[in-house]
Amino acid sequence: MSEWWTYSLSDFLLFSPRTYHRLFELYNEAVWPAHIAAAALAIAIMVSIRRNDGRTVAAILAIVWLWNAWAFHLDRYATINWAAVYFAAAFVLQALLLLWTGVVRDALDLSSRSRTGITLFAFALVIQPAIALLVGRPWTQSEIFGLAPDPTAIATLGILLLARRPQWHALAIPLLWCIVTGLTLWTMEDPGALLSPMAAALAFALAAWKTLAPSRKPRDESHRG
Amino acid sequence: MTHAPLTRRAMLVASAAAATLPALSTAQQAILTRAIPKSGEALPLIGLGSWITFNVGNDPAGRNASTAVMRAFFAAGGRLIDSSPMYGSSQEVIGEGIKKAGNASRLFAATKVWISGGSNGPAQIEESRRFWGVPKFDLLQVHNLLSWEEHLPTLFAMKAAGTLRYVGVTTSHGRRHDELERIMKTQPIDFIQITYNVASREAESRILPLARERKIAVIVNRPFEGGDLIEATRVKPLPAFAAELGCKSWAQLMLKFIIAHPAVTCPIPATTSVAHVQENLAAASGSFPDQAMRARILAAVGTA
Numbered sequence: 384m385s386e387w388w389t390y391s392l393s394d395f396l397l398f399s400p401r402t403y404h405r406l407f408e409l410y411n412e413a414v415w416p417a418h419i420a421a422a423a424l425a426i427a428i429m430v431s432i433r434r435n436d437g438r439t440v441a442a443i444l445a446i447v448w449l450w451n452a453w454a455f456h457l458d459r460y461a462t463i464n465w466a467a468v469y470f471a472a473a474f475v476l477q478a479l480l481l482l483w484t485g486v487v488r489d490a491l492d493l494s495s496r497s498r499t500g501i502t503l504f505a506f507a508l509v510i511q512p513a514i515a516l517l518v519g520r521p522w523t524q525s526e527i528f529g530l531a532p533d534p535t536a537i538a539t540l541g542i543l544l545l546a547r548r549p550q551w552h553a554l555a556i557p558l559l560w561c562i563v564t565g566l567t568l569w570t571m572e573d574p575g576a577l578l579s580p581m582a583a584a585l586a587f588a589l590a591a592w593k594t595l596a597p598s599r600k601p602r603d604e605s606h607r608g
Numbered sequence: 609m610t611h612a613p614l615t616r617r618a619m620l621v622a623s624a625a626a627a628t629l630p631a632l633s634t635a636q637q638a639i640l641t642r643a644i645p646k647s648g649e650a651l652p653l654i655g656l657g658s659w660i661t662f663n664v665g666n667d668p669a670g671r672n673a674s675t676a677v678m679r680a681f682f683a684a685g686g687r688l689i690d691s692s693p694m695y696g697s698s699q700e701v702i703g704e705g706i707k708k709a710g711n712a713s714r715l716f717a718a719t720k721v722w723i724s725g726g727s728n729g730p731a732q733i734e735e736s737r738r739f740w741g742v743p744k745f746d747l748l749q750v751h752n753l754l755s756w757e758e759h760l761p762t763l764f765a766m767k768a769a770g771t772l773r774y775v776g777v778t779t780s781h782g783r784r785h786d787e788l789e790r791i792m793k794t795q796p797i798d799f800i801q802i803t804y805n806v807a808s809r810e811a812e813s814r815i816l817p818l819a820r821e822r823k824i825a826v827i828v829n830r831p832f833e834g835g836d837l838i839e840a841t842r843v844k845p846l847p848a849f850a851a852e853l854g855c856k857s858w859a860q861l862m863l864k865f866i867i868a869h870p871a872v873t874c875p876i877p878a879t880t881s882v883a884h885v886q887e888n889l890a891a892a893s894g895s896f897p898d899q900a901m902r903a904r905i906l907a908a909v910g911t912a
Contacts, residue, residue, distance in 0.1 A: 393834065394781070397696045398663045399880070405667050462665035463696045 392570040398463045400571040404515070407524045407531065410459050414530060417454075421447070421529030425508055425538075432545060435494045441485020444539055447529040448478040455532060470563070474532070477539075477556040484553050493545040499589050503541030503582055507534040511578075518574045533579050536560040540586040549590035558583045639685035639892045642873055644774070645823035646798045651716060653867045653892035655688035656681050656885065657829060657878035662705075663696035673880055674701045679709040680882040684889040690801070690827065690876045691740075692720040692751050693732055699739035707741055717742045718799075718827070720778060722751035726758025733766075749776035749801055753784055753791070760795055774798035780829050782810035792818050801827040804872065806862050807837060807911045816871040828866050828875035837862060837909065847908040849901065854894035858909070859884070863891035865905045868898075 411418070424443050431439040452474035460467035485491040511534040512525040528534040536557040543554050561583030568576035641650035656678070664670025678689070689706075691698045699719065706712040717740055723732045733748060748763050750756040756777055766772035776799030779788050792800060792815075800819060804811045808830070819826045832838050841858040855861045859877070866875045877888045897905060906912035 397660065397694075398665075399660055402664050402667065402670060405670065406665060409667060459665070463663050465694070465696060 392566060396567070396570045397465075400573065402463055403567075403571065404520055404524045406459055406463065407515075407526055408521065410455065411523055411525065411527070411530070414454060417530060418527055421527055424529055428538075428542065432493050432542070435492065437485050437491025437493050437546075438489055440493060440542060441481045441491050444542065445478040445481040445486070447535050448474050448481065448539075450529065451532050451535055452478070455530070470532075470560075473556050473560070477553070480553050480556070481539075484550050491550070492547040493542070495545050495547050497544045497589065499585060500541045500544030503544065503586060504538050505541075506582070507538035507541060511537065514575050514578070532560060533564050536564075537579060537582045540582060544586055544589055549593050551590070551594075554586065554590055558587055639889055642867075644798065644825045644873060645820075646774075646825070651825075651874055652685055652687050652889075653874050654686060654863065654889050655690060655716075655718075655827065655874040655876040656686055657876035658689065658691040658698040658702060659695055659829075659878055661878040661880045662691070662698040662701045664701055665697050671701055671704055675705040675708045676882050677879060677885050678702070678705040679711060680885045681889065682709055682711040682714070684886055686885075686889055687714050688716040688718055688746075688827075688874060688876065690718040690829075691736075692722050693736055694720070694722045694751060699736055703739045703741040715742070716746045718747035718749065718776075719745055720749045720751035721759050721763070722754055724755050726755060726762060729755075729759045729762045733762075744771050745773075747774040747776055747799055748772055749778045749799060751778055753777055753779060753787055756791065760797075764796070774825075776800055776825075776827070778827075778829070779803070782808050785810060785815055789814055789818060792822055792824060797824060799825045799827060799873075801829055803830045804828045804866060804869070804875075805831050805833050805837060806865050806906055806909045807833050812869075816869060820871045825873040826871050828872055831863060831866055831875040831877050832859065841909060844908075847904070849904055849908075852895075853897055853901070855891070857887055859887060860891040861905055862909065863888060864896055865902055867892065868896040868902055 424447060428440050428443050431437075431443070452471040456467045456471035456474060460470065507528050512527050515524040515526070516522045526533050528538050539557045540554065540561070543550055543557075561579040565576055565578075565580035565583075568579075639652045639654065641652050643650055661677075662674045664674060681689070689702055691702055693699065706715055719736050719740065721729045721733055721736075723729060733745075737745065748766070750759045750763070760775065760777075763772060763775040767775055775797050777788065777791055777795075777797060778801035779785070780801075780803045782803055788800065788802070791797065800815070802811050802815055804816070804826075805828070816826065818824075838859060844858070846855070846858060846861070850856070850861050853861065853864055855864060863875055863877065866872055874892075877884075879885050879888065903912065
């Protein structure tokens with residue numbers, strides 16, 4: 384792209400805020416009662432986290448990432464944004480990474496009980512669906528975990544923060560998505576634009592801390608004197 | 609270049625207004641035209657853009673509102689609608705709209721080819737034609753000069769074969785004027801599309817004079833700088849001299865500034881509002897500002 388420095392984010396915006404938010408309204412209407420299934424999956428995730436059953440959690444997350452790729456990006460978002468095809472591919476890749484990490488390798492040890500992780504997960508489940516109402520849009524435009532990409536990405540970040548060791552390969556796409564969606568909403572001057580990037584920054588910082596901080600060694604019991 | 613976000617209520621009002629258009633249009637002044645330099649064919653001085661505004665996906669309410677805008681556009685004497693494969697669902701929405709509007713017989717269909725590699729051009733053009741539901745395009749433009757060396761031979765061949773009437777290239781935001789100038793000097797194109805408005809006047813120095821010299825029609829995109837100029841003048845009182853030009857809004861004044869330039873064939877403001885499309889088309893009637901008046905418009909907007 385020549386003269387790239389002359390471009391602004393708004394040059395890449397293809398749709399109006401109204402069209403974007405109506406997309407969620409029509410999507411919610413079309414996929415109902417999938418919301419009940421999404422809520423059941425969220426409860427199943429909570430139970431599985433409590434049992435430290437990383438395999439089940441990873442499998443459920445993979446399902447919802449695949450659902451988002453197909454039902455949201457390809458079937459809906461692609462009607463107003465040609466880039467959604469690439470987003471769908473990234474979401475499928477994320478599902479595969481979750482399956483590989485959590486199911487095939489069984490490497491998702493979710494026993495760290497990170498408060499930040501639990502907070503992000505709870506935010507995605509409870510607060511994010513309420514944002515539409517909080518900023519004055521109809522509740523029918525709510526974005527729900529499992530069905531809409533933003534709460535799905537943030538919930539995934541929260542869950543992955545519960546892992547004993549940060550799984551960077553599984554964190555990368557949710558982190559990137561939070562930036563992409565943040566930029567889209569920022570360009571539309573949406574009041575909630577910073578939420579996803581802030582969640583991503585928090586998740587990134589905590590995962591980096593876990594990676595870089597020296598691991599605690601077991602105390603040497605031989606020197607008691 | 610949406611003037612303002614359209615609420616659902618506003619859209620219902622707009623749809624209702626569109627139903628009364630025949631009566632409204634008879635009361636309007638005739639829309640003025642300007643000749644396409646290469647052919648002499650007259651084109652109304654205001655066209656209709658579709659960037660963002662018609663990309664409503666499968667939203668039935670959005671599609672109905674777009675149809676209402678198109679119906680109003682044709683009823684007021686408009687002809688040229690411009691789109692691109694880059695604009696999401698806009699081409700499908702236009703296709704549905706011109707079919708449902710029922711008054712699109714004088715449509716001047718203008719779209720673009722926007723794909724890397726010349727060999728991919730024909731398939732994209734055919735897909736666009738199916739979306740529009742037209743037998744052939746009046747104008748095909750190479751979008752943002754993307755692979756123009758490869759696409760232009762295809763477009764010239766289509767024109768020679770009678771499956772296309774005019775060939776053009778586009779840029780926006782005042783970018784790549786050196787390359788555009790080179791194309792204008794070396795290629796037998798019929799149209800260029802550029803950004804030109806009271807705030808972005810880069811085209812005045814070389815591109816617009818060259819267009820006159822080379823008899824190239826000029827479509828003007830972003831006449832309101834993507835809506836920024838409408839926003840910037842929202843609370844400014846309209847200057848008294850606007851009445852001398854028959855302008856009732858800043859939008860009309862800014863459109864008259866553009867079409868007063870003799871090299872300009874038509875600006876293509878985009879809107880989601882029936883009232884705004886009528887207001888825009890009304891700017892192509894009455895008198896136009898001379899040089900002194902154009903300077904006064906610039907001063908009034910604050911971009912002199």
